[in-house]
Amino acid sequence: MILFMGFLTIFSTVGFIVGLIFLVFRKTRKKAYWLVPSTLILAIIGFSFMSKPVEELGEREKQPISSANIEPMDSDAQEDSDEDDSTLIEDGNEDDSTVVHELNWSEKKNDTTFKIDRVGIVKDEMESGAEGAIAVHFVIDNGSKKDISTFPNQGTLLTNTKEQIDASLSLSEDIGGEIMSGAKKEGYVLYPIKKLNDPNDIKSIRVKWDFWPDKDVTTNVQDFDINLTW
The missing domain is CATH 2.60.40.1240 (Immunoglobulin-like)
Known part of the structure; x- marks a missing residue:
């Protein structure tokens, strides 16, 4: 979906520029009357859609780290920690x-x-x-x-x-x-x-x-x- 909208945005932008060029020439001016507004609308939709993932990513980076993002302690490190604690208990x-x-x-x-x-x-x-x-x-x-x-x-x-x-x-x-x-x-x-x-x-x-x-x-x-x- 993102790839399709990307191509649509590019083609709409190109079409909008071509429409502006058509407005300059009298022979192509009638085509420009429908090409410019339609490509402008499609370009705006495309840019709006493509900007959403970036905004959402920015919001996620602002959020605090949750417990789900914390990686569990390595098993070897955990065993070493448990051994240290048990040594203290046994020694008294x-x-x-x-x-x-x-x-x-x-x-x-x-x-x-x-x-x-x-x-x-x-x-x-x-x-x-x-x-x-x-x-x-x-x-x-x-x-x-x-x-x-x-x-x-x-x-x-x-x-x-x-x-x-x-x-x-x-x-x-x-x-x-x-x-x-x-x-x-x-x-x-x-x-x-x-x-x-x-x-x-x-x-x-x-x-x-x-x-x-x-x-x-x-x-x-x-x-x-x-x-x-x-």
Whole structure:
């Protein structure tokens, strides 16, 4: 269609010019009377049609790039990116300010299993003025037939550097309180450290917290007092 209109425009223009020439000569003037207006109309139509693609192209260039025009990431590049992310996750830290230790401590009391499988030490100035924190990851699985009460997030920790630290209830995750029969809870308890030169200086900890095998009986309290070394 575009090719046909192109030829039509050219021939109309040529015909219009010929018509103008015919107007000069008396013998051909009658032919020019119908040739000039008809070729002029056809030329105008042709030019109008041929100018549309150019205008539309200009409008498209003005439009913002859509998501459909964005080429997908090369598969090799995507794999490299995924590998980099997984390495950071597995390492558990991006620099020397964070150290993560994987542990395998567990103990079962009154059909309730307590686990500590990870301890992280982070050197970072906190709003309280502490130079870092120790994060202990607890897993509590109540396999007993009674609702229990336990408060790791209100416990106490002692480091090998001889600093005794109370757990921060506001910074810790919701791991303490009532745990219903059959329920399983897990989360981090944070202990702010006032003095911490290097996370690697922490080589062991002692952790204490309370446990009630039956939340309705307040006289049967038991306590955990464990030592963890890496």
